[in-house]
Amino acid sequence: xxxxPHRHIDTTAITAGRGASGDSLAPVLFPATTYEVDTVAxxxxxxxxxxxxxxxxxFGSPTVREFEDAIAEMEGAEAALAAASGMGTVTAVVLALCxxxxxxxxxxxxxxxxxxxxxxxxxxxxxxVTFVNGTDADxxxxxxxxxxxxxxxxETPANPALSLVDLAALGALRGPITVxxxxxxxxxxxxxxxxxxxxxxxxxxxxxxGHNDSLLGVVAGSRELIDAIWxxxxxxxxxxxxxxxxxxxxxxxTLPIRAHRQAESARELATFMEGxxxxxxxxxxxxxxxxxxxxxTRQMTSGGSMVAFEVRGGAEAxxxxxxxxxxxxxxxxxxxxxxxxxxxxxxxxxxxPAERADLGxxxxxxxxxxxxxHVDDLRADLxxxxxxx
Ligand SMILES: Cc1ncc(COP(=O)(O)O)c(C=O)c1O
Numbered sequence: 001x002x003x004x005p006h007r008h009i010d011t012t013a014i015t016a017g018r019g020a021s022g023d024s025l026a027p028v029l030f031p032a033t034t035y036e037v038d039t040v041a042x043x044x045x046x047x048x049x050x051x052x053x054x055x056x057x058x059f060g061s062p063t064v065r066e067f068e069d070a071i072a073e074m075e076g077a078e079a080a081l082a083a084a085s086g087m088g089t090v091t092a093v094v095l096a097l098c099x100x101x102x103x104x105x106x107x108x109x110x111x112x113x114x115x116x117x118x119x120x121x122x123x124x125x126x127x128x129v130t131f132v133n134g135t136d137a138d139x140x141x142x143x144x145x146x147x148x149x150x151x152x153x154x155e156t157p158a159n160p161a162l163s164l165v166d167l168a169a170l171g172a173l174r175g176p177i178t179v180x181x182x183x184x185x186x187x188x189x190x191x192x193x194x195x196x197x198x199x200x201x202x203x204x205x206x207x208x209x210g211h212n213d214s215l216l217g218v219v220a221g222s223r224e225l226i227d228a229i230w231x232x233x234x235x236x237x238x239x240x241x242x243x244x245x246x247x248x249x250x251x252x253x254t255l256p257i258r259a260h261r262q263a264e265s266a267r268e269l270a271t272f273m274e275g276x277x278x279x280x281x282x283x284x285x286x287x288x289x290x291x292x293x294x295x296x297t298r299q300m301t302s303g304g305s306m307v308a309f310e311v312r313g314g315a316e317a318x319x320x321x322x323x324x325x326x327x328x329x330x331x332x333x334x335x336x337x338x339x340x341x342x343x344x345x346x347x348x349x350x351x352x353p354a355e356r357a358d359l360g361x362x363x364x365x366x367x368x369x370x371x372x373x374h375v376d377d378l379r380a381d382l383x384x385x386x387x388x389x
Pocket of ligand 1: 085086087088090111114155159181183184202203204205215216217333
């Protein structure tokens with residue numbers, strides 16, 4: 001936890017997570033899988049301790065712990081736990097907390113692989129899932145079955161069309177453990193734990209690591225919950241690699257400034273797209289036209305780096321537009337320095353039309369992760385690819 005509760009997050013991003021690096025200003029990479037001790041008694045003490053970092057790296061590693069401590073401090077949490085990917089974290093959280101016969105409530109606007117976990121895999125383990133519209137706080141509350149619902153899982157802002165979940169309403173739920181996937185905002189834009197949400201999850205692969213060179217997930221919350229997730233995750237073997245945590249620690253130092261610049265550009269591009277005749281609709285949380293604009297400005301400090309928009313003319317026109325972009329590249333992922341475009345209907349092609357409708361994926365939808373290029377160059381690129389005005 002921070003020494004000074006009034007300290008700005010930009011400063012915390014610089015000062016946090018330095019517990020294992022001594023006087024080195026850059027994080028020290030500990031690639032070791034195992035560590036020696038002098039006596040069996042020392043080993044015995046370590047085996048009995050929770051989350052030891054210098055025993056065997058499936059249980060924890062000093063570099064990964066520095067990253068976890070930094071995230072915990074930025075999220076105002078007691079503890080955090082990193083995993084081998086964002087999905088490693090999502091899976092570890094749900095499987096650590098739920099058992100056969102339990103019930104999960106999940107918002108249906110979620111990352112497509114999270115949707116697959118909830119819709120297809122959890123039922124295999126006898127865990128029942130009810131999907132609800134995440135924009136309807138009453139529907140989320142009504143779906144909770146007292147005594148049976150173990151987890152309420154929500155993503156906000158949500159893939160793919162940037163709808164929001166009301167964090168205050170979610171945090172007010174009593175009974176189930178509430179979990180928010182906050183990846184699309186990141187730890188500088190919103191703080192779900194401040195609203196009473198139990199656990200915040202990030203695919204740190206994205207904006208946190210920020211350079212498309214680290215596959216990593218992280219969850220933050222109370223020490224009790226994090227220890228329980230750790231016990232399952234270290235059995236499952238989904239621990240974060242020290243190298244990826246090391247890259248993410250470096251990325252974290254510049255996250256506030258990157259996130260700020262990306263959000264400024266995203267807002268400008270969203271405004272440009274909204275006024276363009278080839279565009280059907282634009283979703284960006286900090287555009288006044290966003291259906292949840294008031295909620296966005298209440299619970300987020302910026303609209304984030306993602307813009308979703310629908311191109312007029314259906315799938316063919318949309319794909320042709322994406323193919324014409326030169327500066328914005330076609331690639332999965334988000335939050336990195338390069339502006340990236342995806343056509344969610346193509347990426348989620350394995351889902352049925354009904355499932356795609358459930359996920360909010362239309363033929364003309366484009367998801368854009370705004371990078372760090374100059375906004376004028378991005379506007380020019382999107383403009384030439386759209387044609388007209
Ligand atoms: C909101 C969200 N959660 C989780 C993930 C999964 O992250 P990873 O690819 O690191 O497993 C993603 C990936 O795009 C995502 O967008």
